[in-house]
Amino acid sequence: MENVKTLYVTGYKSFEIGAFQDNDPKITVIKNVLKKEIMGYLDTGLEWVLVSGNLGTEIWAAEVVAELKNDYPELKLGIIFPFKDFGSNWNEKNRANLEKIELLADFVDSVSHQPYKSPAQLKMHTRFLLEHSGASLLVYDKEYPGKTEYFLKDAELFSEKFPYEIRLITMDDLQNSMES
Numbered sequence: 001m002e003n004v005k006t007l008y009v010t011g012y013k014s015f016e017i018g019a020f021q022d023n024d025p026k027i028t029v030i031k032n033v034l035k036k037e038i039m040g041y042l043d044t045g046l047e048w049v050l051v052s053g054n055l056g057t058e059i060w061a062a063e064v065v066a067e068l069k070n071d072y073p074e075l076k077l078g079i080i081f082p083f084k085d086f087g088s089n090w091n092e093k094n095r096a097n098l099e100k101i102e103l104l105a106d107f108v109d110s111v112s113h114q115p116y117k118s119p120a121q122l123k124m125h126t127r128f129l130l131e132h133s134g135a136s137l138l139v140y141d142k143e144y145p146g147k148t149e150y151f152l153k154d155a156e157l158f159s160e161k162f163p164y165e166i167r168l169i170t171m172d173d174l175q176n177s178m179e180s
């Protein structure tokens with residue numbers, strides 16, 4: 001599929017891949033691969049990158065978008081939280097990372113304007129993201145399950161009914177990027 005205007009980026013949370021320090025070499029690898037992938041979409045007309053603000057892949061993707069804006073000033077970053085006060089119960093370091101990307105974003109909102117009440121809010125959030133993006137880029141490998149699996153399953157069902165591209169960055173992709 002070409003001419004994706006809005007791309008949702010998600011994937012492993014930092015704890016799922018054991019990246020607890022900001023200087024972890026795994027983060028550099030993931031960010032480099034994300035940058036390359038997002039640039040591929042930019043060449044075909046990408047305008048927006050959306051994230052939900054989750055720790056790990058989504059924070060790193062937001063940082064990559066901020067970096068890419070130097071060369072692609074038309075690129076915009078949107079953060080769509082699933083519910084109000086998302087991340088408010090996180091520790092200080094994690095909240096600081098979230099606040100940092102909020103300052104980099106061109107748009108910040110939440111699908112539900114109430115604090116977390118039920119899993120229904122997460123379902124509504126997924127539906128919103130699928131309906132408001134043309135593709136998803138996931139740092140995810142089915143051989144190494146994680147929470148991203150829930151989004152992936154919903155996206156696969158969605159793509160059976162609507163034209164929707166799902167691009168996975170697997171562990172092999174990450175490994176190969178380190179070797180090249």
